[in-house]
Structures are given as structure tokens and as C-alpha cells.
Amino acid sequence: MRRRPVGYLFILPAGLLLAVFLYFPLAYSFMISFTRWDLSATRTFIGLDNYRAIIASSEFWNSVLYTFYYVLGVLPFSLAIGLGVALLLRDSNMKGVGFFRMIYFMPVVTSPIAAAMGFSWIFNTQLGYANYVIESMGGEPVNWLTNYNGIFQLLFERFGIQLPHILQGPSVALTVIILLGIWQNIGYATVVYLAGLQGIPQAFYEAARIDGASPSKILRKITLPLLSPTTFFLLIVFAILSFQVFGPVQVMTPQGGPLQTTSVIVFRLYQQAFSYYRFGYASAMAFLAFSMILLITLFQMKFVERKVYYE
């Protein structure tokens, strides 16, 4: 194939946009991550000091822990529930299937900020619907957004067991934010799984049924393996997106949650940049976070992808 210079002209518009709004800012923020800069005219080069300070800060590592809680909380439930809903809605001839598909997809197109506002009202301690339901059934109201205790710790406390810090699990407040994340992801996972299900040839199912395979066996031996590329795709996309969670945290717990237990990485980053005006430090945090996401994705590509079955 001969290279034609005119081809570059075709990619120029998109390339320019990316360059101006993505690659240039990216390079720029990499540069300022080695400086101390408060948005004033002077910028001091300080080498790796920002990176050293971040790695030495316990706040940063706490925020990494909370971010992992979030990712590990959101991922499996989003995938499992999304798959479940897709299996229920796979038959296009079913009555009302379009309506249900729309219902499940609606959270995806809801503005994340509006959804977070809605959730913070539902989980408001005094006026919220969640506590209203609990109280009308005779229960004690829960301090959803002000409880800093880890949920695993709360569970094990009943048996008098004190878990180490890292195993205490997300605080109740962070769990509420995880619920919101799952709720918003389900619709997307459903739609992608539906597309994946459509790609599975009917012949496999017919053959299996003739051989007398049970529905659960069909699910385990045919549907799940043939959906694995879809699952892998969702896994990577959700991991990257959940790692960057910020909006709901900022809306539902604007001060970083009870005892800072909802302060995920991007929240800390935002705080450093836009509350403390430390743009160098915040950029360095961004690059550390980026490296983590990259490592996780590479890990998934290398080890998880082996289990993916490509037709």
C-alpha cells in the first residue's frame, strides 16, 4: 500500500482537536508536575519533590485504599447484575421488552451530578426515603453519609472481632457512593451484554438442547464463555472509569466524607489543585494515578485476557 500525504489532511481536524485539548494539556501537566505552581506568574522547578511528598503522605495511600474499595465494590456487582438483566431482556419478542430496556438504560443517560443529588436526598439521615422505609418498618435510622465505620468492621464487630485497617472495608458513606456507581453502570453493562448475546449463534443452543443440557449448564458452558470478550471489555472500561470516580463524591460528601473516608484519589487531587492551589502537586498525583490505572490495565490484559475465549 502506497502512503499518500493527502491522508494526513483527512485526519487533521480530529488530530488538531486532540492535540489542543488532550495531548498538549497532557504534556503540559506532566511538565508542571515537576514544579511548584499556584497559578501565579512564577513557577519553580523542584524536580521529583512533588512525587516524593505524595508517596510519603499517608493521606495519599488512604485515598488509594478508598479508591480500590470503590473499584472492587462497583465492578463485580455492575457486571453480575448487568448480565442478569441482559439475560432477562434478551428475547426481543417478549412483550414490553423495549420498555424495560429503556428503564434500565435510563440511569446511564442521567447526569451523574443529578443522580448524586438524588441519592444524597434518598440517603439523607432525617428526610431521606431510605430511613423513612427503615423507620416505618420499626428499624433504627441509619446515618448513611456520616458513618465512617467500615462495613466489614461493622459486620464483624458483632462477633467481637477487630479487623485490621485495610480489611475494614468501605465506610458506610462510601458504600452509598458505591451503590450509586453500580446503579449507573448496570444499564450500560446490560446494553453491551445484550449486543454480546446477539452475537452467539442460535445453533449452539439448539444443539445443546437436543443433547439435553440443562439451562444452568447452557449458561455455564455456552453463554458465559462466548460472552467473555464482552465481559473483558466491560471489566477494563469500568475499572478505568471507577478509578477516576469524583463527581458523586464531591456532590454527596463535599468535605471528603466522615473522617475523610470517601476521599478517593481524584477527590484529593481536586482538593490539592482547586482548594490549595498546588497545581504541580496535583499534576504529580494525576500521573501517579495514571500509572496505577495503566498497570492495572496491563495486568488485566496479560493475565485476565488468557481466560477470554475468542471465536
Add this chain to the structure above:
Amino acid sequence: MKRLALLLVVLTVILSSTFAQVTLTFWHSMGDYAKLPLDQLVAEFNRTHPGIEVRAIYQGTYDETVTKMKSALLVGAGPDLAMVNIEHIQIFTQDNALMPLDNLLSADPELSPEDFVEQFWPAILREGIAYAIPFNISALVLYYNRDLFRQAGLDPERPPTTWAEMEEMARALTVVDTKRGRTLQHGLLWAVDHMFYQFEPLVWQNGGEIFAEDMSRCLLDSEIGIETLRRWAGWFDEGLSPRDLTVEEGMQSFMMGRVAMGAMTSGGIRYGFENLPWDLGVAVLPMNKEKATTMGGGSLAIMNHVSEEKRDAAWTFIKWMVQEKNTLMWYERTGYMPVKKSALDSLEIQLIWKRFPQLKAPIDSIPYARPRPVHENIIEIRNILFNTVERVRQGVDDPETAFLSVVPRVNELLK
């Protein structure tokens, strides 16, 4: 014919330049209920000053405005004048972004520093130079629910004046459902948020200081600092003040009539008066060893890069905004205090108090009002101190040691 045309052109140019409008972009942080009176003031100014048009633009909270202004000024854009929180002034003066107003003040016979309430003026000085004019200054005052006072058999005309009285009344105002062990009504709300400003007056009232005068050291690890923390945390331990509510939820509780009193900013008095279904009382903060309250709010500043023409127009606008009549209108409509001495002595203010007796408390607080400590790292320092007192409040840290362990970190940031 040619001559006539030329004459017309010349005339048009002259005429249009005499009626030329100076357009000023004015950024501010008054959202919600305070935006309407501010817009009305600006509209009135534009109506009475045909040569000047001020465009008031709401830019979000004070903090958001700082970020926006910093980035805009960096590329030479941004407003011509802005409302700057008095605590944020040095964030801009260290970049020479604000115009020093001393020359304008000394050249103008109509306005001098002596015209302003003397507690307010130092708040806008940095190294002795005025960089802004006080405009919307608030103080922390005690809001209380007069209906709940009556129900508890307390005299709503006699709000607490000391901590001891406040604790005693809070006990009488706290209602517990003993069967279920649940508090139905809290007597007090003394929440502290990440701005830390609700904690500051407590230390001062207790006879202590938060920082050394030259801002070189944090003094909260003193005996007084620790005692203040212990006493404050006690209000939560005893169940007088709600422990499990966020600051916002606490305010909601107060508005719903489930909390009897609390320390809040005077800027919302008028809003509260109009929107609360029960009888609102406002009082000066109770004292302990001393009387003190925290002063906050905004001021009007001119950007350093504007042309002379715009500078003069902006100055005219600022002078007009703090005129006795306008500063009183602003006070009556919001609860931010009038900034001119003459306004405090006016007959008009007496009439306002007749209409809204609640508005008197912030004025009575003025003699004890202190500006908040400022430093280039103050936002982070406050956040650290907020997290420290929050851990004590939740019972995770010990009040005896909490400040001792955090003060070295704060001192590091003060260097």
C-alpha cells in the same frame, strides 16, 4: 456638500465619545437569596449613571471565584472589578493582581478610611495598604428558636450570654425519647466545617489564640486550646449537639425545628426570618472568659490591569455601593452588616431594627468581631484542623493529645 459630510462625521465622533459607555465586568459570589438585592443595587447604579454599565456576573462560591479569577488573570483576562473574600485578598496581592487603593482614597474627598467601621477596615489591609473596600461583612451569631425556648419554659427574650448558661439551656432544650434512647430534639448545634470558622471564636472566647500574632506558629497545643477542644467535644458527648449529622443536615434540623440554637453567619438572617415557619431569635455569641466572634465576608476590589477610564468608573461604582443608603439596604435585605460608621448611627437603622429586631445582634457583635487569621497556606491548615477536631468529635482521637500531634504539621505549613 463634502464639508457638511465631514462636519457630520466629526460631530458624531465627538458626541459618541461623550456618551461613550464604560462597561465594567463585575464578578461576585452572591448566589441564592443574596443575588437579588445585589442585582437590584447594580441595576439602580446603572440607571443613575448613564456613562457606566456594570455587568454583574455570579461566579459561584468565594473559593470557585478565586480559581476562576486566578486562571483568567494569568492570561490577562478576567473581570474589571470583583468581590473578593476578605480572607482571600493576599492570594491576589501576592501576584499584584489587585490595585492598591491608597492613591484613589487620598485623592478623593468623598471617601476616607475613617468613614468605615473601624473593626472592618483592617480586614482589607495588607502590609498597611488598602486593596479592597469592605462591602458584605458578616459575623458569627447565635440563632435560636424562640418557640422551642417557650416550650422549654425559657424566656425567649433572654438567650444565653455565657457558655455555662448556653450548656444549661441546651440541656433544658434537649428532648430524649427515653424508651428508645433517641434524641428527638437537640438543644445546640455547634458544627464545625472545613472552613473551621465556627471553632475560632470558641478559642478566643476562652481567652486563647489560634496562631501567634506574626503567624509563625500555631498555638492550639496550649492549655487553653486543649481545654476549648475538650469543652466543645463535650457538647457532642453529652448529646446536646447532634453528632451524626453533617453540617448541612444540622442546618436542616435547625430549620425543621429539631435543634433549638446554633452558631451561624449573620449573612442569612433575613432569609431565615422570611422562610422559617417558627419564631427566629438572633443573639450575640455567648462568652466564656472573653467576648469574641469571627468576622467574614467579602470586599470590592479593582483589578490592577484596568485602564484609567475603567478604574475611575469602578471607583465610582464602589463608592456608590457603600453609600449609607445602599449599605443599609443591603443590610436590611441580607443580614450582612452596613460598613459605614454613619450608617450605624443613622435613624434609618433604628427603623430597620423596629422592622427586623433580629438584625440588631450582628451590630452588637461588632466591638468583639475579629477578622480571621490569614496565611498563604491557610486553606489547607484549616482543613487539617477541621479533620483534627472532627476526629475528636467522633471519639476516634483524644482531646488531650489531638492538637499536640497536629500542631507540628501546621507549623511546618506556616514556615
